[in-house]
Amino acid sequence: MAKISLQDLRHSYLADPKGDEDWALKHMNVEWSDGGAYALLGPSGCGKTTLLSIISGLLTPTEGRVLFDGAEVTDIPPDRRNIAQVFQFPVVYDTMKVYDNLAFPLRNRGMAEAELDKKVREIAAMLDLEDTLKKRASGLTADGKQKISLGRGLVRSDVNAILFDEPLTVIDPHLKWILRSKLKELHQRIGTTMIYVTHDQTEALTFADQVVVMHEGTVVQIGTPVDLFERPKHTFVGHFIGSPGMNVLPCTLDGEMPYFDGVPVPIEHPAPGNGGAERLEIGVRPEFVSFADTGIPVEIVRLSDVGRYQIVDVRHGEHVIKLLVPEGAELPSESAHIRFDPAYTRVYADGWIMG
């Protein structure tokens, strides 16, 4: 187990990167603490697999250093970094039996048969693979194969971190849930650092203690699921997390008070000044928007029933704002007012939170 540090990391796939867009990973410093369960979340193309490959050693970064427990591993190949990786598609050695698949990494390191037999059976029990040990790996279903991939990583007791690259992509939906719980259970049992890459926020938010959100090669925010929900540091995080995502509306600042279209929007922690930002916005989640007697005038445009609550689309001018109301709640007539909960309303300058 190890603490992983990425220092001054930058990566480009091009030999001669010039502009900002040539860098797949923009400059970053990230620390992953020992034994943490992390999710690396972001849309396709944001750089998460690149980052994962740099941690595992399959890719050497253009700039920067990778440290495991303070020791530099930037130039050390994957098999000597003691990491395990589970890929998107199940990677198993088809011609071998399940037992031999699990034993393979240990045999390559010269472990004695008696010893590795214990380890293999222990891991097989943990992953519910015991009845399949004698079968050929190619005969298993997709989730079985992914478990084998995972198992090959777990058999090695000196594993520093386990890296998952969207491992549930090919699993049937009803099995996804089971596997996800299994992973969480495993983490609690063995305490190894786990980094889980995904573009699915549900997976990220249920698995991880800390979520690292990435966008266009930059780490936008690291925080607990609650943090990300209540205090998104970037409008992107607000959009991406939560369903429906955060409302983002242009605003102006007069002193410390934000104004939306002339209507003051009080917030709990006003930020000083605006540092010359080009774009000022208010962000507030639909969960924290409610109808009121005074406030921003709107007209109700649409109502969607999502079961336990309803999503109401209201319009002010050319802006559509979403808010949630409980099931069966009374809605005001056509025109109404809404207010934003000051505790959860934020101001963003050029996308980044102020204050």
Place this chain on the structure above:
Amino acid sequence: MTNKIAYPKAWLFVLPVVALVAFNALIPLMTVVNYSVQETFGNNVFFWEGVRWFEEVLNSERFHASLGRQLTFTGIILSIEIPLGIAIALTMPTRGFWASVCLVLMALPLLIPWNVVGAMWNIFALPEIGLLGQIINGMGIDYNFTQQPIAAWFTTILMDVWHWTSLVVLLAYAGLQSIPDAYYQAAKIDGASGWAVFRYIQLPKMKRVLTIAILLRFMDSFMIYTEPFVLTGGGPGNTTTFLSIDLVKIALGQFDLGPAAAMSLIYFMIVLLLCWVFYTLMMRDEEP
């Protein structure tokens, strides 16, 4: 690999292929079968002969001899070309300028019309005026493929290896390129040796492609005609008279259409049987 879905309408996908191939295959097949059971003395007059030709051919010493030669030849060819082809595919560069150079150069022998191949090797290997002939004789070995059966066999085999190994190389190479990176990455993480990677990842993933290569080389070498015919004419004597050459001699030389047709069918059955056995063996551990 997961199971296939049962989908009767898949026939539509296959229909164009079946139509085109059947159009070409059925009528000649009927014609050959027709000939094989009849006798003619010319003038398009045919007499029913039943299985006489089949019996004659199967019992003839001549047929046994050319079959024996053919099996030996094909056996040697396969045992050289397949491992050699795989070895070359493994050691070729995978991308970049040199990969292109290799691919283009290796493809060249395949593109030469087969009669030209025979003719150029004929000159190439002649002791007096050919480069190969000069080299071998220059090393002190008495070499003359027009007179010595061993030399004739050596030259024919060398010619075939030169001509066709690239087919195996191309198939194996393409097969190797199709293995997703993740497998190599996982192997790296597992600490697998180069040999383990070959044995557990590369070879299994190339299985289908190699099966095609083996079947193709088997069939084509079994039916080989033009190149050895132009090179040695089947000689010296009949030491390099393989099945096809013998067949044509009988059909055209003696104009015995009946026996020739029967021989073609027997010939066809042998290839069919051996291919089918091989194919079934290779595919037996795939799911039904």
Place this chain on the structure above:
Amino acid sequence: MRKVVWLVPTLYILFLMLPIYWLLNMSFKTTNEILGAFTLWPQRFTLDNYIKIFTDPTWYTGYFNSITYVVINTSISVTVALPAAYAFSRYRFLGDKHLFFWLLTNRMAPPAVFALPFFQLYSAVGLFDTHLAVALAHTLFNIPLAVWILEGFMSGVPKELDETAYVDGYSFWRFFLRIFIPTIAAGIGVAAFFCFMFSWVELLLAKTLTSVAAKPIAATMTRTASTAGYELGLLAAAGSLTIIPGAFVIYFVRNYIAKGFALGRV
């Protein structure tokens, strides 16, 4: 060990180039010189053979005819083989295993067997002496080849890829064209090249089914090798020239065969 590895393809290529150099050597000599003496390069360098080919209509039209029917054949073969190979690879249906094997059986008979029946068949449908006739006749052995090769590559692509695409919202055709085909690019490149190659070098049927209008290079070359005497120099020059179109084809598909496509997903 790693340094020496490149020795293998290098030696192999040298081995391949030796007879080809010899072929080129012969093409610049007169037939008399070829048969008369052993010389590493032409004593009396002559371009006559090539000139004859470029100026004699029967020769150069032969090239165009060959290229025409080979291109038609390759296009047809690969195009119809793609859906069939996909069906064989992904679906089960009545008679699928037998059908698959039956396709290959069409390559198991000596071509001589087909000469006369094909002549009768294609004359009967009025296609004698057309490019289409040869192109269609060659599909007999090229389609099975293409189907088998493509199926082999398609089966190497996990079905999970198909399913992931559907989950991501792709329609079948969009998936097929934008995701699946690039994945099996190596297989398509190889299949296309082999179809081209086998059709290009096939002599017997090409000769049998044509007389004047679509007469291929093959016919003219076998005439040269008649009993009246080998015009070796001419044959060598013709042989050298036949390499060129095929070299173009392999060059063209090289990026599909070598790993030119990076399927990275971030």
